[in-house]
Amino acid sequence: MTNVPQLRQSQADIDRDDAIFLLGGQPRTLDPAKTIGGPDGPLGLIFSGLVMLDTDLQIQPELAAGWEVSEDGRTYTFYLRKNVLFHDGRPFTAQDVIFSWQRAANPATGSDTVQTYLGDIAGIQAVIDGQTEQISGLRAIDDYTLEVQLTAPVVYFLQKLAYPVAFVVDSETVDTRNWEYSPNGTGPFRLQSWVDDEEIILVRNDSYYLEPARVGHIVYDLGPGLPLALYEEGEIDLVGVGGANLDRVEDPNNELHDQLQLGPACAPPQLA
Numbered sequence: 001m002t003n004v005p006q007l008r009q010s011q012a013d014i015d016r017d018d019a020i021f022l023l024g025g026q027p028r029t030l031d032p033a034k035t036i037g038g039p040d041g042p043l044g045l046i047f048s049g050l051v052m053l054d055t056d057l058q059i060q061p062e063l064a065a066g067w068e069v070s071e072d073g074r075t076y077t078f079y080l081r082k083n084v085l086f087h088d089g090r091p092f093t094a095q096d097v098i099f100s101w102q103r104a105a106n107p108a109t110g111s112d113t114v115q116t117y118l119g120d121i122a123g124i125q126a127v128i129d130g131q132t133e134q135i136s137g138l139r140a141i142d143d144y145t146l147e148v149q150l151t152a153p154v155v156y157f158l159q160k161l162a163y164p165v166a167f168v169v170d171s172e173t174v175d176t177r178n179w180e181y182s183p184n185g186t187g188p189f190r191l192q193s194w195v196d197d198e199e200i201i202l203v204r205n206d207s208y209y210l211e212p213a214r215v216g217h218i219v220y221d222l223g224p225g226l227p228l229a230l231y232e233e234g235e236i237d238l239v240g241v242g243g244a245n246l247d248r249v250e251d252p253n254n255e256l257h258d259q260l261q262l263g264p265a266c267a268p269p270q271l272a
Helices: 042-046 094-105 114-118 124-128 227-232 243-249
Strands: 019-023 051-053 059-061 064-069 075-080 138-142 145-149 189-195 199-204 217-221
Touching: 042 189, 042 199, 042 217, 059 064, 075 094, 094 114, 094 124, 094 138, 094 145, 114 124
Parallel strands: 019 217
Antiparallel strands: 051 059, 064 075, 075 145, 138 145, 189 199, 199 217
């Protein structure tokens, strides 16, 4: 990098060497049920689901430590982790999954994705149609065992659960006034501050149930700017590249060439 950026007053407690600075747009929402994007960005770091996709797009356990599938492929039994806490310290249980999925299916929530990703669950269509508030295909066997009945076998059902609409939200705070500006998730980062069209600051959740994040903060600059130029000036730490920019950095003689990293097929090459 050519220089170290001047931190804003809101970033005064941030160690530049223990943080990642990124460029991002103003989020449409931080509500997992209402987003139409994937699990990247602030939302996917604040909240978590039963499973997640790794960098090779393979399913890995997250809130669920493991699961079993019945021989007919219609019943999934999830064994939930017992050491999960929401950011405010409240323990996570199977009832939180049921609440989150029933909320997502409730017409009043206005989810555009619940039918696509959770529509295979028995009884969810009746909730989507406003006929009931309870999903008949969900049952908490105990606080840490969740049974999910499907209407038919779906071999990619677990992959669907990696989408944000299946993430867990806190029943005690979600839908309160301005709750998205102080969300109570279970993910590896907490929301420290959000100033519309300016910045979002995430701080590491030291009580995260998996391996804690390696950096203390992630800062998203929500203002305008040319991503590659900001990267070259040292203002941000990661940027996707494509088109003419990709041709440029693929040149072995370019000073950025050694910083080029390739990811999964669905993700663009990036500089880091």
